Amino acid sequence: xxxxxxxxxxxxxxxxxxxxxxxxxxxxxxxxxxxTQLRRIENVLGAELFRRERxxxxxxxxxxxxxxxxxxxxxxxxxxVAEALxxxxxxxxxxxxxxxxxxxxxxxxxxxxxxxxxxxxTDISLxxxxxxxxxxxxxxxxxxxxxxxxxxxxSPLAVPEGLEQRVLVDREPQFISLSRDxxxxxxxxxxxxDLAGDPWMVDPTVDGEWDGVRRVLxxxxxxxxxxxxxxxxxxxxxxxxxxxxxxxxxxxxxDDMVIRPLLGDPLAVRLLLVSRPGTDIAxxxxxxxxxxxxxxxxxxGYHEWLLRHRxxxxxxx
Numbered sequence: 001x002x003x004x005x006x007x008x009x010x011x012x013x014x015x016x017x018x019x020x021x022x023x024x025x026x027x028x029x030x031x032x033x034x035x036t037q038l039r040r041i042e043n044v045l046g047a048e049l050f051r052r053e054r055x056x057x058x059x060x061x062x063x064x065x066x067x068x069x070x071x072x073x074x075x076x077x078x079x080x081v082a083e084a085l086x087x088x089x090x091x092x093x094x095x096x097x098x099x100x101x102x103x104x105x106x107x108x109x110x111x112x113x114x115x116x117x118x119x120x121x122t123d124i125s126l127x128x129x130x131x132x133x134x135x136x137x138x139x140x141x142x143x144x145x146x147x148x149x150x151x152x153x154x155s156p157l158a159v160p161e162g163l164e165q166r167v168l169v170d171r172e173p174q175f176i177s178l179s180r181d182x183x184x185x186x187x188x189x190x191x192x193x194d195l196a197g198d199p200w201m202v203d204p205t206v207d208g209e210w211d212g213v214r215r216v217l218x219x220x221x222x223x224x225x226x227x228x229x230x231x232x233x234x235x236x237x238x239x240x241x242x243x244x245x246x247x248x249x250x251x252x253x254x255d256d257m258v259i260r261p262l263l264g265d266p267l268a269v270r271l272l273l274v275s276r277p278g279t280d281i282a283x284x285x286x287x288x289x290x291x292x293x294x295x296x297x298x299x300x301g302y303h304e305w306l307l308r309h310r311x312x313x314x315x316x317x
Contacts, residue, residue, distance in 0.1 A: 005077050007041050008070040010034060011049065015067055019056040021228075025205040026131065082141050096122040098284070101135040101147040103206070104128060104231075106250040106299075110291035111148075118283050132157055132207045139163060139274055146284055150269040154215050155208030159274060166273045166285055168292060169313070173305065174267035175249045175259050177234075179241040182258075190260045192220045199225040201234040201243040213246060216266045249302035250295040261305050 010027060017023040020038070024031040042049055049063035059067060098119065102108055108128070115124055129135050132149035139147050140160040150172075151157045159165060176195065178185045184194040200217070204210045210228075217224065227234075227243055234245040239256045246267055251259050273288060275281050296302050296313050306314035 003041065003044060005074060007037065009074050010037055011041065011063075011067060011070055012074050014038065014050060014057055015059055015063070018058075022205050026134070078141075082143065097145075098122050098124045099127070099143070099145045100124065100284070101127045101129065101138060101144040101149075103130065103132050103135065103149050105148065105150075106248055106252065107288070107291045107295045108148075110294055111288050114287035114291055115284065118287055130203065130205050130207075136160055136163065136274060139276060142276070145279055146273060146275040146281055148271070148273050148288060150271050152208030152212040153268045153270070155211045157207070157272075162277055164275050164277055164279070164281075166275075166281065168271040168273055168285075168288060170270055171265075171268045172271055173249055173261060173265035174246045174269060175251065175261050175301065177238045177245050177247045177251070178258050178260060179238055180256065180258055181241055182244070185258045185260070187260065189263050191263045192217070192222060192266065195244050196222050196224055199227050199237075199243045201227040201229055201231075201237060201245040203230050203234070204228045205230075209246075212267060212269075220266070249305065250292075250299045252299060253301075259299075259301050261301065 010023070013023040013027050014020060014034075017026060020034055021031050024034040027034065038050070045062070045066070047062050048060050049066055050057040051060055096119065098115065100115075102111075108126070112124065112126060115122075127135070127138070127144065132147075132151065135144065135147040135149055136157065136159055138144040140163060148168075149157065153171070176190055178190070182198075184190045187194070200213065202210050202213050213226075227237070231245065231247075234243060235257070237243040238245055247259060249259075249261070253259070271292075273281060273285055275284075293313055296306060303314060
């Protein structure tokens with residue numbers, strides 16, 4: 001096997017993520033596939049590049065040496081592709097185009113629908129990514145025009161210098177999803193102490209998510225079991241009463257689970273629309289704000305929360 005750029009990109013991803021699991025998620029491959037690829041690379045080079053430990057992967061001395069040479073090559077290839085795409089785009093006949101990115105959100109569908117009405121004839125594309133940082137890098141590189149991202153409280157995003165930010169919601173509380181049979185499901189507001197004995201499920205690939213949950217639980221003196229996985233899996237476990245999971249307050253009602261606010265709103269995020277300098281985002285932002293208001297009104301629990309806190313989001317503009 002000959003080493004290729006994709007192999008070097010995999011090594012950089014493992015080093016950046018600190019674990020094979022998270023690196024596989026970022027690369028969009030399975031963990032066994034990435035593990036096999038790493039072993040083949042190490043066989044070619046004749047030694048281990050990463051030391052597997054209980055807490056993750058750390059580069060060996062050879063690994064650090066290889067990474068120091070690999071990163072410029074990977075970055076150079078990324079720059080080459082970005083520049084080629086930009087030149088190819090410049091050569092195409094001009095037409096209206098809007099490339100938007102977003103972390104997972106209940107408002108995406110309504111936002112897209114409104115944009116298509118407000119910007120007829122515009123070619124609108126969407127990229128959804130669990131990583132806000134990946135979306136921000138794409139905006140910086142010119143691969144996206146705007147990105148709607150969330151910033152976990154206590155874990156600030158590294159927004160590339162020069163990008164413009166507009167705050168949609170300064171502090172959105174994160175609610176908790178519970179099975180309908182959970183004792184705390186009967187309460188209007190749930191206390192963290194009510195969940196001390198429950199496994200919490202968190203997606204560690206979402207930037208800042210695990211750090212935010214760990215910080216809040218630690219501040220409350222709680223150390224519950226923690227499961228790592230995506231939120232589709234989390235929903236199935238919550239329904240069965242096998243876990244509880246933080247969720248967006250705009251999450252829609254379901255017959256098989258309940259969504260409740262946490263007392264004191266200890267978990268929160270800030271919602272941002274980020275764009276390149278000079279990008280006209282007035283219409284884009286206005287449609288996002290309208291879609292968010294609509295989603296908030298549809299989520300009865302969140303709408304009640306907004307009314308209790310006298311938020312302007314609860315009012316029809």
